[in-house]
Amino acid sequence: MxxxxxxxxxxxPENKFSAGKQIEVxxxxxxxxxxxxxxIGAPATPVVQKGDTxxxxxxxxxxxxxxxxxxHSSVSGTVFKIDDIVDASGYKKAAIIIxxxxxxxxxxxxxxxxxxxxxxxxxxEIIKKVGEAGxxxxxxATFPSHVKLSVPPGKTCDVLILNAVECEPYLTADHQIMLExxxxxxxxxxxxxxxxxxxxxxxxxxxxxxxxxKHLTELASSYPGITVEPLKVQxxxxxxxxxxxxxxxxxxxxxxxxxxxxxVVQNVGTTVAVYEAVQKNKPLFERVVTVTGKxxxxxxxxxxRIGTPINNLIEAAGGLPEDTGKIIGxxxxxxxxxxxxxxxxxxxxxxxxxxxxxxxKRKKMQNCIKxxxxxxxxxxxxxxxxxxxxSDKQVWDRAEEEKIMDCIECGSCSYTCPSQRPLLDxxxxxxxxxxxxxxxxxx
Amino acid sequence: xxxxxxxxSPHVHSGDSVKKNMYGVVIAMIPALLFSVYNFGIxxxxxxxxxxxxCVFFEYVIQKYLLKxxxxxxxxxxxxxxxxxxxxxPSVIPLWIIVIGALVSIGIGKMSFGGLGNNPFNPALxxxxxxxxxxxxxxxxxxxxxxxxxxxxxxxxxxxxxGLMKEAIKTGQTPAQILETLPSYSDMxxxxxxxxxxxxxxxxxxxxxxxxxxxxxxTWHIPVAVLGSVYIFSALLHLADAAIYAPPxxxxxxxxxxxxxVFMATDYSSSPMSNKGGIIFGIGIGVITxxxxxxxxxxxxxxxxILIMNAFVPLIDKYVKPKRFGEKPAVAK
Numbered sequence: 001m002x003x004x005x006x007x008x009x010x011x012x013p014e015n016k017f018s019a020g021k022q023i024e025v026x027x028x029x030x031x032x033x034x035x036x037x038x039x040i041g042a043p044a045t046p047v048v049q050k051g052d053t054x055x056x057x058x059x060x061x062x063x064x065x066x067x068x069x070x071x072h073s074s075v076s077g078t079v080f081k082i083d084d085i086v087d088a089s090g091y092k093k094a095a096i097i098i099x100x101x102x103x104x105x106x107x108x109x110x111x112x113x114x115x116x117x118x119x120x121x122x123x124x125e126i127i128k129k130v131g132e133a134g135x136x137x138x139x140x141a142t143f144p145s146h147v148k149l150s151v152p153p154g155k156t157c158d159v160l161i162l163n164a165v166e167c168e169p170y171l172t173a174d175h176q177i178m179l180e181x182x183x184x185x186x187x188x189x190x191x192x193x194x195x196x197x198x199x200x201x202x203x204x205x206x207x208x209x210x211x212x213x214k215h216l217t218e219l220a221s222s223y224p225g226i227t228v229e230p231l232k233v234q235x236x237x238x239x240x241x242x243x244x245x246x247x248x249x250x251x252x253x254x255x256x257x258x259x260x261x262x263x264v265v266q267n268v269g270t271t272v273a274v275y276e277a278v279q280k281n282k283p284l285f286e287r288v289v290t291v292t293g294k295x296x297x298x299x300x301x302x303x304x305r306i307g308t309p310i311n312n313l314i315e316a317a318g319g320l321p322e323d324t325g326k327i328i329g330x331x332x333x334x335x336x337x338x339x340x341x342x343x344x345x346x347x348x349x350x351x352x353x354x355x356x357x358x359x360x361k362r363k364k365m366q367n368c369i370k371x372x373x374x375x376x377x378x379x380x381x382x383x384x385x386x387x388x389x390x391s392d393k394q395v396w397d398r399a400e401e402e403k404i405m406d407c408i409e410c411g412s413c414s415y416t417c418p419s420q421r422p423l424l425d426x427x428x429x430x431x432x433x434x435x436x437x438x439x440x441x442x443x
Numbered sequence: 444x445x446x447x448x449x450x451x452s453p454h455v456h457s458g459d460s461v462k463k464n465m466y467g468v469v470i471a472m473i474p475a476l477l478f479s480v481y482n483f484g485i486x487x488x489x490x491x492x493x494x495x496x497x498c499v500f501f502e503y504v505i506q507k508y509l510l511k512x513x514x515x516x517x518x519x520x521x522x523x524x525x526x527x528x529x530x531x532x533p534s535v536i537p538l539w540i541i542v543i544g545a546l547v548s549i550g551i552g553k554m555s556f557g558g559l560g561n562n563p564f565n566p567a568l569x570x571x572x573x574x575x576x577x578x579x580x581x582x583x584x585x586x587x588x589x590x591x592x593x594x595x596x597x598x599x600x601x602x603x604x605x606g607l608m609k610e611a612i613k614t615g616q617t618p619a620q621i622l623e624t625l626p627s628y629s630d631m632x633x634x635x636x637x638x639x640x641x642x643x644x645x646x647x648x649x650x651x652x653x654x655x656x657x658x659x660x661x662t663w664h665i666p667v668a669v670l671g672s673v674y675i676f677s678a679l680l681h682l683a684d685a686a687i688y689a690p691p692x693x694x695x696x697x698x699x700x701x702x703x704x705v706f707m708a709t710d711y712s713s714s715p716m717s718n719k720g721g722i723i724f725g726i727g728i729g730v731i732t733x734x735x736x737x738x739x740x741x742x743x744x745x746x747x748x749i750l751i752m753n754a755f756v757p758l759i760d761k762y763v764k765p766k767r768f769g770e771k772p773a774v775a776k
Binding site for chain 2: 005006007010012022092169229241244251252253254256324325326327328330332333334335336337338340350353355359360361362363366367368369370371372373375378379380381382383386400403406409411412414416417418419420422423424428
């Protein structure tokens with residue numbers, strides 16, 4: 001029987017319309033807006049000014065702390081201004097806006113298509129390069145990758161797990177990367193293994209991608225230590241905690257990180273970026289984005305420069321349909337509803353999902369009927385119905401006791417609820433408040 | 444493009460609804476209904492229909508005129524209460540008594556606590572027990588299967604196997620002797636015995652259980668815990684002294700154990716939220732049921748057992764938590 005995680009989970013319709021669509025390279029836009037906060041942690045500090053000329057790969061904002069990372073120009077041209085723009089969060093945030101002139105890359109970047117297999121960098125050099133290249137978790141969480149690779153003193157890592165689950169419905173970016181960049185994934189995995197000083201790596205892929213499983217299994221036979229683990233299709237298997245549980249049957253204790261159980265998880269797309277950074281000197285300035293939806297005429301996977309307005313991608317996928325009611329950055333389970341089509345592609349943009357009017361609105365909420373289906377769905381073993389009530393009644397101490405902070409916000413509870421109750425909305429509010437209280441306590 | 448909707452994730456829904464679950468339960472009860480109409484005649488049908496209509500009517504009146512709020516009678520929950528109340532009554536009970544039962548079930552059992560999802564006790568059982576205490580004669584006048592009486596006077600009354608067993612043991616007969624005079628286990632499973640309208644059709648009730656499990660309306664925990672504990676507890680007693688305690692199969696197949704375990708104890712709102720809690724709840728029901736049957740004044744105890752355990756649900760929910768992720772000790776090197 002196929003492996004999967006132990007608690008809860010759901011299986012929403014997969015709707016992977018763009019599966020098998022070759023990655024198309026998007027044309028470079030006339031102007032890009034590159035936000036300085038594209039990752040979890042402190043926003044980067046701009047190091048360019050209005051009027052500066054930049055090339056593709058030029059550092060334009062540098063890491064401002066341990067949990068932060070560099071940002072590079074994705075185009076060549078002139079810095080037009082540094083201004084606040086609305087990003088995927090819906091808030092105005094600082095971005096570096098660059099007018100594009102030509103497409104001139106930094107000379108240090110190896111633009112050839114040759115596969116560089118030999119890894120000369122030392123573990124420390126790898127971590128340094130990953131940090132300098134501005135690599136973050138490309139699955140959508142955008143946690144700076146070099147931080148994950150820096151195993152804290154006293155902890156040991158014995159296995160690297162590659163997240164190739166792509167459990168969000170609709171999204172196919174990682175799937176297509178696996179089909180087209182298999183060798184790069186293998187070398188990237190070896191680089192990550194070297195930096196973590198482990199001799200074992202497991203690539204977890206859900207069984208709905210048999211072509212990717214077959215392809216990577218074949219490749220892995222010539223790379224010692226790397227195995228492919230086909231997993232049962234079950235959302236939210238792409239959650240770090242769930243994936244580790246599924247692959248190696250270790251559960252991360254409440255409030256702890258994967259390293260606690262000796263594991264580090266990296267996304268497959270990230271692994272390709274690591275390969276490019278370490279072997280090709282290429283910083284992270286472009287990524288694969290799925291553009292999809294029931295009404296989209298040409299669901300596609302695009303390789304787009306960071307800062308490209310999502311409108312360009314939507315146009316390339318056949319244009320915005322008349323009856324569009326919602327545009328989501330990411331997948332339907334955890335993605336964010338976007339406020340406009342001017343929002344730029346960022347490091348965390350795994351997909352753009354267009355929803356029709358009739359799909360966009362929620363139905364009316366009814367009484368909780370205590371069916372306990374939210375409990376059965378919860379991958380963390382929580383009681384969403386109770387956490388919602390506690391948040392609503394503002395009983396924060398009890399919410400903390402009931403482990404509200406363990407919630408990974410996968411949305412399985414709200415998805416499942418027969419009464420259409422906005423369980424996760426309330427739990428998020430509660431997490432915000434309880435988190436605040438916990439932080440003030442440690443001060 | 445019109446205006447864009449901005450809302451937090453998730454942006455998709457399973458399509459499950461209160462109605463789907465409630466009408467799923469209604470569908471699951473249809474085999475039992477058909478079976479009991481076949482066994483006890485058309486009287487069963489009039490009992491159940493009266494009960495359903497009265498329950499829906501009272502819910503409508505209370506929501507519309509008393510609470511002056513939204514009327515939700517189409518969600519199917521009042522229909523379930525109506526069918527279950529009907530199933531718990533003898534098929535020859537005067538219809539006006541049913542109307543009183545429906546008023547107590549819906550008015551006191553359900554709406555006074557805030558309606559759907561808020562009732563601490565199973566509403567149908569609240570009505571049933573109210574009637575049992577208020578109208579003991581009419582509530583225990585059962586009819587023999589296969590006889591179709593046209594009025595209350597025509598009843599060929601037949602005591603239930605449970606009642607016969609209880610009385611006979613008092614006169615010094617052993618369960619084995621009594622069993623010879625009672626309907627066979629297969630007759631009991633197929634519902635060819637005296638009893639309340641919908642309680643007797645064991646096989647049909649189990650068919651409903653399978654349907655609800657397949658449709659994921661309920662989980663197996665509560666029914667299995669109730670039936671398992673009834674069987675085990677009565678088996679222990681039987682092993683201790685077969686001369687005064689009836690065998691476990693008899694306890695499992697007689698009275699309302701099957702109906703209670705499958706349709707009453709599994710009521711969403713009056714049962715525990717966690718699977719572990721459901722098992723504790725089910726074991727409590729099983730043990731109390733057998734205890735009442737064997738040691739108590741009434742021949743049957745499932746209704747009381749469920750209501751008693753209903754009262755423990757908030758306590759169970761407070762202390763019995765689902766297995767949290769990460770509680771299992773991590774095995775890091």
